[in-house]
Every structure is written in structure tokens, then in C-alpha cells.
Amino acid sequence: MLRLSATDMDISVSMTINCDGEVCPCVVDARELTRRINANKNPTCSMRYDDERGAIVVNGGRVEHFVHTMAVEEFPVVPNRPRGLSIQIPAVTLQNALKTCNSIAAREPSRYAINGILLESTACGHLPVATDGRRMAVVEANGSTGNFLGSVVLPLRFASLVAKFIDASARMMSTSSSMRTRPRTAKSPSPPPYSYAAQTGC
Numbered sequence: 001m002l003r004l005s006a007t008d009m010d011i012s013v014s015m016t017i018n019c020d021g022e023v024c025p026c027v028v029d030a031r032e033l034t035r036r037i038n039a040n041k042n043p044t045c046s047m048r049y050d051d052e053r054g055a056i057v058v059n060g061g062r063v064e065h066f067v068h069t070m071a072v073e074e075f076p077v078v079p080n081r082p083r084g085l086s087i088q089i090p091a092v093t094l095q096n097a098l099k100t101c102n103s104i105a106a107r108e109p110s111r112y113a114i115n116g117i118l119l120e121s122t123a124c125g126h127l128p129v130a131t132d133g134r135r136m137a138v139v140e141a142n143g144s145t146g147n148f149l150g151s152v153v154l155p156l157r158f159a160s161l162v163a164k165f166i167d168a169s170a171r172m173m174s175t176s177s178s179m180r181t182r183p184r185t186a187k188s189p190s191p192p193p194y195s196y197a198a199q200t201g202c
Helices: 030-038 091-104 109-114 156-173
Strands: 002-007 012-017 046-050 055-059 064-070 086-090 116-122 125-131 136-138 150-155 194-198
Touching: 030 055, 030 064, 086 091, 091 116, 091 125, 091 136, 091 156, 116 156, 150 156
Parallel strands: none
Antiparallel strands: 002 012, 046 055, 055 064, 086 194, 116 125, 116 150, 125 136
């Protein structure tokens, strides 16, 4: 199992990929690693850690690419899983709600107080809310569950990333690869059934 994590100190992302073998924990430049892997023309990609060079070696067929690593202890730790109270929302419901609110939320720097999406969580359900001062969108997230009750403001960047991740997950599920053994089907499968939002430190 290969675990990939990234953060800009505002939003953190972590995912796991089924694979054979393992490499030691390390930090690499995300854009450089992506560029090297995208250059690989083979159906599979192999990586190993070179102690002498202090680099990840990406096998691109007849060419090996070296991506130098940085000290792990100098970078923040990305949690393995959400901490604290959480809510569980069907992925398609969350995606549609965030897209609707994202189109309404204010974007002017002078109106920073409403440059986000308010997620209201009550015993009756979960309501994403957005406004630009003139219009307001309130979307009912049907089918959601969880133990978090309260309010939290979601950055617009978060809303855009979640929508992209759900789209990307749906595309990944419709193809087969060396790391995913799901067969290709004539009908494109639906997006993953659930997405999670969590409030940390509760």
C-alpha cells in the first residue's frame, strides 16, 4: 500500500494506492514527481529509494528518473484520518451542493466574511449555505449522517477540490490499471458513494 499526502497548511489531502512492495517515508517535490511519472510510457510504474543519491528512482522503461528527497522531519505531518467529530454525505449530493453554493458565494476580497460556504449541521440535517450579499443558496444535503452538530465555514478552494476529486474518482473507477483491478465496463460507474467532512480538534 502506497500512501501519498500533501498539504499547503490550509488544506490537506491524503490517499492510498494498492501496489506491490514499499519505499521508505520521504518528501519529494510533487510537481517534479508528477512530471517524471507522466513521462513513463509503460503500463506500470516502479519506484525505489536510492540511499546514495538520496532520491526516489522512477523507472520509465529504458530511462530512470531521479527525484531528490527532502528531510521528512522538516515538514508537517498529514493525519492518516479525519480527527474529531465528522459527518458523512453521499458524494453526488455533496458535489452538487458545493457546485451550487460555489456559484453563489462572494469572491470580492473586501467581502472576506462571506467568501466561503457555511455548513450548518443540526439534528434535522446538514445545510450548505452561500451568499454574495444579494443572493443566497441553501441546499439540503439529503442522506447525510454523522455526530457533528454546529457550523463550519468551508473555503471555496475546498469546495472546488472536493468536486474535482469526486469527478476524478468516478473516472478512475471506470478504467483498469496495474494498481486497480476493476475491469472496464460499458457503463460508467457512479462516483464513490460517500465523501467525508470533519472538524478537527473536537
